[in-house]
Amino acid sequence: MGENEDLEEKKLLGSGGYAFAKITEDEEIRANLGVPQIFLANVGRLSEDRFMKYYCNSCGKEFSGSPIIKYEAPNEELGQGVILVEKGEYKCRDCGYVIAFYRKFNK
Numbered sequence: 001m002g003e004n005e006d007l008e009e010k011k012l013l014g015s016g017g018y019a020f021a022k023i024t025e026d027e028e029i030r031a032n033l034g035v036p037q038i039f040l041a042n043v044g045r046l047s048e049d050r051f052m053k054y055y056c057n058s059c060g061k062e063f064s065g066s067p068i069i070k071y072e073a074p075n076e077e078l079g080q081g082v083i084l085v086e087k088g089e090y091k092c093r094d095c096g097y098v099i100a101f102y103r104k105f106n107k
Ligand SMILES: [Zn+2]
Pocket: 056, 057, 058, 059, 060, 092, 093, 094, 095, 096, 097
């Protein structure tokens, strides 16, 4: 399908560091809320093979590869038809520090 052809390596900012990962233009548009930075929290869950490296603020250094991705799908009703579909965290492989977290809603 050639779906991977438009993957571009981007810096994705998190609350506890940053990561370099390959994302599509669509994902970039969704994650970019009118500011030049792209936030990992807005991109949501990416498969580990998309990541080139990440930086952990707690360790103070870069690691190659992907942070650990932990997520759950609570399907929690928050009222007014809003459902928390998924919540997850990107964590440092070395120290467990949270690099970024995200929440995905049904709308
Ligand atoms: Zn760390």
